[in-house]
Amino acid sequence: MARYHIETYGCTANRGESRHIEAALRDGGHHRASGPEEADVAILNTCTVVEKTERNMLTRAKELEDVTKDLIVTGCMALAQGEEFREAGVDAQVVHWDDVPSAALNGECPTLTPDTEPVLDGVVGILPIARGCMSDCSYCITKQATGRIDSPSVEANVEKARALVHAGAKEIRVTGQDTGVYGWDQGERQLHTLLDRICDIDGEFRVRVGMANPKGVHGIREELAGVFADNEKLYNFLHIPVQSGSDDVLGDMRRQHQVREFEEVVETFDRHLDHWTCSTDFIVGFPTETDADHRQSLDLFERVRPEKVNVTRFSKRPGTDAADMKGLGGTLKKERSKEMVELKMGLLREVHESMVGERHEVLCVEQGTGDSVKCYDEAYRQVIVTDAEARGVEPGDLLEVEITSAQNVYCFGEPL
Structure with a gap:
């Protein structure tokens, strides 16, 4: 089992993502280190608001890279501007929030305790x-x-x-x-x-x-x-x-x-x-x-x-x-x-x-960043629906969407 260090920057949504990440790591038998120097893996959950914030994220990534064995970068800047870390020579895995636990597990199986219940x-x-x-x-x-x-x-x-x-x-x-x-x-x-x-x-x-x-x-x-x-x-x-x-x-x-x-x-x-x-x-x-x-x-x-x-x-x-x-x-x-x-x-x-232009039936599963909802299509590909409150969309809904645009790790869908 690994020792992890996690740092979170930005809004409440980012802090919520970090809580989910930590819960998954604990469920996998891993535990928090006292600091990045003692960690097997460091996780940087980034923010991107203004240019100064972006510079700070790159600086912190380089600092963590110097003191830990492995670095994982996630969060808003990682998803919107992941190439910035590569161009800056940061030696890190740049992944979506949902993929952080798997990236940190080093190929190990998750650990369930004897009393694990639904x-x-x-x-x-x-x-x-x-x-x-x-x-x-x-x-x-x-x-x-x-x-x-x-x-x-x-x-x-x-x-x-x-x-x-x-x-x-x-x-x-x-x-x-x-x-x-x-x-x-x-x-x-x-x-x-x-x-x-x-x-x-x-x-x-x-x-x-x-x-x-x-x-x-x-x-x-x-x-x-x-x-x-x-x-x-x-x-x-x-x-x-x-x-x-x-x-x-x-x-x-x-x-x-x-x-x-x-x-x-x-x-x-x-x-x-x-x-x-x-x-x-x-x-x-x-x-x-x-x-x-x-x-x-x-x-x-x-x-x-x-x-x-x-x-x-x-x-x-x-x-x-x-x-x-x-x-x-x-x-x-x-x-x-x-x-x-x-x-x-x-x-x-x-x-x-x-997938852009296709129609898919998606299940809305959880709140995303800001006023968005994370959904999954028939093949468990992530689709984001924005302006969820105005559209009356919430977790638990099953709806048909048209894919309007795509990022590297997810798509955006318009409810039909």
């Missing part, structure tokens, strides 16, 4: 379906905290989901260390069965499936993709972290899957669904990663073209086997990360720009 946060219901995993990744310390998979019955989880819907949940987020191996300890993987049963619950709501490692999904890929195709309540979205495009590196990471299995999962969903969002993770700069291995990761990225990608530079976690490996230099990791992030941003721009 939580209703606004109109979002968080449903932990199991605790633990079946993996033993060489870089991840989470397994030491959670142990092997421990799955409650399908019936028990369906009842928890039903209670969330009755309490007002419009979006149910199915979570776990590895949702793909749910039921393994009971003799068979049952994620597809559980999702089908949850979608049978009466009510108007959507379901998002949390992280599922490729190995667990591979054995049920046909059944799972079929459930997605049959249920409109399921967002056409799957987070399957591949971590590397090299089988050699995956072996050193002890990831259990091979690249071929990841691609077979993607191919199966491509066959069953007209459009879906493939979300994945890459760790760059793993101690044994060669230039050829990195090239294989870039090639895999270009073949699969995942629409949502978390790129993390490897950092050592005390107590893990990978911490004893001789690491790569920071400059090399930075260069490899930059190359992959550039690929990622190019694809994101292409995806969101292609």
Whole structure:
């Protein structure tokens, strides 16, 4: 688990975003450091109002870069003027607020405590379906905290989901260390069965499936993709972290899957669904990663073209086997990360720009910055509706929008 330092600048909305980020990091087993010097990762939540503010943000980013292992920049300036940080030579990951927890996790699974129960946060219901995993990744310390998979019955989880819907949940987020191996300890993987049963619950709501490692999904890929195709309540979205495009590196990471299995999962969903969002993770700069291995990761990225990608530079976690490996230099990791992030941003721009002029049904999930509402379309792509109060739009609404413009990581929609 990592130690984090977070700094927030700007308005109340920014402070609210930081609270969400911290809650997600704590849920992932991470804890706040006493300062940036003691942190594994520093998070700078930026503001952009006037030129002086922007200069201050760049100065603070450079200061944090000098004293911490990894820097993540988010917030208004990061989203509106992210290139400013790159042009200033700031060595940081520039990401949307929603992507900060994943960027900070270093490829580790989220950590659920034994007493984790469903939580209703606004109109979002968080449903932990199991605790633990079946993996033993060489870089991840989470397994030491959670142990092997421990799955409650399908019936028990369906009842928890039903209670969330009755309490007002419009979006149910199915979570776990590895949702793909749910039921393994009971003799068979049952994620597809559980999702089908949850979608049978009466009510108007959507379901998002949390992280599922490729190995667990591979054995049920046909059944799972079929459930997605049959249920409109399921967002056409799957987070399957591949971590590397090299089988050699995956072996050193002890990831259990091979690249071929990841691609077979993607191919199966491509066959069953007209459009879906493939979300994945890459760790760059793993101690044994060669230039050829990195090239294989870039090639895999270009073949699969995942629409949502978390790129993390490897950092050592005390107590893990990978911490004893001789690491790569920071400059090399930075260069490899930059190359992959550039690929990622190019694809994101292409995806969101292609949506302009299209009509999509979106679920309004939570308040955004200012008088805006964050919404998600059928494939869990973020759409922002502005002037929400004047338009009578609020979290929980399901509406049709026309996409009018796009940013790198989200679109703007006009209600119809």
